[in-house]
Amino acid sequence: NTSEENSGNLKKQLAKLFEASLRETVPSKHDVEPLVAACTAKFGDYQCNNAMSLWSKIKGKNTDFKGPPAVGQAIMKNLPPSEMIESCSVAGPGFVNVVLSKTWLAEKIQNMLVDGIDTWAPKFSIKRAVVDFSSPNIAKEMHVGHLRSTIIGDTLARMLEFSKVDVLRRNHVGDWGTQFGMLIEFLFEKFPNFEDVNERAIGDLQAFYKASKQRFDTDSAFKERAQKAVVCLQGGEPKYRQAWAQICDISRKEFDKVYQRLGVHLEEKGESFYNPFIPGLIEGLSNKGLVQESEGARVIFIEGINIPLIVVKSDGGYNYASTDLAALWYRLNEDKAEWIIYVTDVGQQQHFDMVFKAAKRAGWLPAGDCMFPKASHVGFGLVLGDDGKRFRTRATEVVRLVDLLDEAKTRSKAALVERGKAEEWTEEELEQTAEAIGYGAIKYADLKNNRLTNYTFNYDQMLNDKGNTAVYLLYAHARICSIIRKSGKDIEELKKTGVLVLAHPDERALGLHLLQFAETVEEACTNLLPNVLCEYLYNLSEYFTKFYSNCQVVGSAEETSRLLLCEATAVVMRKCFFLLGIVPVYKI
Ligand code: ARG
Incomplete structure (x- = not known):
């Protein structure tokens, strides 16, 4: 082969x-x-x-x-x-x-330097995948759980894309459901000219949500109007559709700010998109004898699970599960995806387990777990505060993600200024480096842990320039770049004319680790575990440090070969950063 x-x-x-x-x-x-x-x-x-x-x-x-x-x-x-x-x-x-063989290893590394690192990409048999990630709920704040989903999902998408899989990056936003009745009604009440309302007028959409919820809970006349509004919205009445679209739009703008800063790209296909498919699908499943009546609701029983999957509520409405069944069907049959990956907190594991099992019963998915098409739930644990409890800020219950990103950037900028970079660099360089480090630190602190474990959010830890942090790794990479720069040699020329040799044991160890990049990405991707790649990257920097402290590069007899080894390390590090969604820096 x-x-x-x-x-x-x-x-x-x-x-x-x-x-x-x-x-x-x-x-x-x-x-x-x-x-x-x-x-x-x-x-x-x-x-x-x-x-x-x-x-x-x-x-x-x-x-x-x-x-x-x-x-x-x-x-x-x-x-x-x-x-x-x-x-x-x-x-x-x-x-x-x-x-x-050392000679063989050296040759492979040199080939990679000439042909590019994409030649080391994993090869998968599937053509297309859906990664369903981030997926916040409209009118509610994106919380740290969504941040985790965004960061983990983006990495998985990047790894698959690197492996030449066509990835549909789906933002399954919560844009449907009964809460919209109350939001729409509240919008009408607050802004009679609701058509002109923009995000500035509404201000904090989360506060708007809260206020409307309070109104809903305390005023029965309002509650009744809200319930009617749901019916009007679902019946497609233009005025209601428009108000709904407007609320979604304001929310979307908020979400986009976070995505833009994180450099994450998503395509929105929210819950509402799948709504029209639900009735037909439920009917199809009923005809197959899969759907049963239970306490007024319509449900699917799943072997080995004592609660059934409710697909039509007792009031006749659809729910999260019916939407997910429709979305799964759509992704398999319309999107033609062979691997469908859902990134949410572990709390939703049972939900997905039931949806997948229902899909297997329906014959949409093969019975085994190894075959494609396949659906996988990528669960993750909680983000904790220093007190060991769910991460919150004092003032509000949830942490605003933009504030989090701001803080990380501010802190990393302050550290750069302290090191005299404000005088040395342009303002733009300072800003970009502060962002790369600050956002990189947040991402890496999340990704380096096995996703199922909870982790503590701590700025001091994640922004430490020593230890297993993005800052340390970004600096390590920048240092390698500066070794090459300061050698005064044209590295592009060396790639063509020089010969890489792995003579010293530390050169060999580094070389072998470089070549293990391919199997590492493949493992991380196959098992949906970004921490595997983080560990590889950290070890790479350790192998490099050992090599660099025991083997003189610039000015040695082996200079050319060793510069090539430095370059190969930098190339692999950059690819790791890229796959983890971290922007490399070249100067420190
Ligand atoms: N909106 C959901 C939440 O915030 C996540 C949706 C995940 N995707 C899905 N297909 N159910 O928890």
Whole structure:
């Protein structure tokens, strides 16, 4: 398979070799999957772990092997010759350890420098995916949960896009539902000329929401009007549609401010979009015998879950679940997406579990979890304050995201000013660097944790220039750029004429780690875990530091090769930043 050979994925390339060897070693078990993993111990770079399980399959059945170590020996012997392997050995119960060839590794890195890092992108069999992320609710404030969804979803979308998957970045905003009755009615009341109302007149949309809710809860006449308004809106009455559109628009402008600062692009297809599809779908599901009556509502029972999925409420209205069923159907059949990824807090896990299972019952999705088309819920934990409780500010209950971003930027700017950058740089450079660092810090602090865990939001920690932070990593990258700059050499020229050699052990370790970029992105993307890429990036900076403190670059006999290694590190770091949605800086 040539595409595999050309990709940078070391693990897969080795797996191919071992696959051939396994077939040769035990022809009767030709379907054994090669188990190849990076070595943790110092016996080699990678290891094939098939011998033991293979032995258990063949022992007792006329075999010449005397035990797992002998199977390991044979696996080693039958490996097809390959330039990538320098040496092999068998350890313990048949582990086959592989030491990769330094020359081969160096050549691959140099090829990447010439052909570009996109040659190391993962290859997926699917063509199109939907990433449903951010998805705040209209007229309500975007909260830190939505911030997490925005940051995580953007990274996943970027990784898939890098892998040449066509990604539909969907903002499934909450723009439908009964709360709009009260909002519309309140708008009519406050602004008789509601057509002219803009965001300035309404001011804080969240306060507007609160006030209308209070009115709804305390005034029964208002409540009645609000309920009628819902019916008018859903019936498509122009005046109501217009008021609704206006409220959505004001909200959208608020959301866009956050997206713009974060550099995140989304395409809005809110709940309202799917509404027209619901009745037909429910009917289809009913005809298949999937929908049952229960306490006046219409529900789908899901095996193994004691509460049913309500698809039509007892008042005849639709809900979050009916909308999500319609959206899933649409994404599969109209968008033709093969992988549909939902990024929300873990609290919604059961909801998605039920929706996906209902879709499997309906035959929309295959029964297994491994096959495409596939739906995945990407859950994440809470953001905590220093008090260990849900992150809030004192003045208001929720934290305004723009304030958060402002604060991070202000702080990172202050740190730059303190380091004398206000005199050294233009105002524009100062602003851009402060933003890159401030927003990068927020993103990285979120992404570096396994998404399922809660994490504490702490400016001092995330903006620390030491430790596993965006600031540290951005500085590390800028330093590498300055090494190359100060060498006075034309790096583009060196890429063509120079030769990269991995002679010193620290050069080799860095080189190997660089080449593990491809399998890391593939793993992060396949398992939907951005923290895997963060960990890789942090380790990369550690390998670089070790190399740089033990190997002189500028002025040494190995200068050309080492500058190329610096450049390769910078290129890979930048790609990691890009995939994490962090803007690199070049000067510090
Ligand atoms: N609007 C929802 C919320 O704020 C998130 C929507 C997630 N996407 C979905 N298809 N249900 O919690």
